[in-house]
Amino acid sequence: MSGWQWVKVVGNFLNLSTVAGLFVGVLGRATFSRGPRGLFFANGYKLGFPVAGAFTIGNVILSKNPRAYFEDAALVRHEERHSWQYFCLIGLPMLPLYVVGVVISFLLTGDPxxxxxxxxxxxxxxxxxxxxxxxxxxxTVTQAFSVLRSRPKGP
Known part of the structure; x- marks a missing residue:
């Protein structure tokens, strides 16, 4: 790891975002392993939220998929950039800001x-x-309502 990657590892531990990522992984009954550049992989995540192939909290990349899913170097680079975002935003404030980004993106494009x-x-x-x-x-509103209408109704 480079010096800056060590700074990110320590910073994300101190700002509690990596601790939160590990906690979410434990709650989701994930299996942990070391990844490159100070990252941790949490595979086999079993909770239904969020709906994503992978998501990052601090230096922890969580996925419902097996470890082989992270053989995609581009995906790991993408998720590592999110770990830097946690570092730059001093940890967990990233989560509500990310949700704001999702809402704005969805309103503008129909895509989160x-x-x-x-x-x-x-x-x-x-x-x-x-x-x-x-x-x-x-x-966007029409698309959202058509998706809601097409969902199966509960018992």
Missing amino acids: ASRNPFERLANLKEGGYVERPIQPIGK
Whole structure:
């Protein structure tokens, strides 16, 4: 690891974001392993939220997928950029700010990632996202209601 990566590892531990990531991984009954550049992988995450192939809290990358999922170097680079975002935002304030980014992106494009500044700074393509164009808000609302209507109704 480089000197700056050590700074990020220590910083994200002290700002409690990595501690929170480890806690979420334990709650989700994930299996932990060491990753590159001070990252930890938490595979086999069993909780249904968030709905994502992988997500990062501090220096912990959580995924419902097996460890082989992280053989995709571009995905690991993308998630590592999120770990730097936790460092720069002094830890857990990243979470509500990320949610604001999701809402803004969804309102602008109908997609939670396309205009989310955190995903854009982490490289949309490396995260497996497709950039969607900005669209009228009426179209976004119509899309959201059609998705809600198409969901199966509960018992």
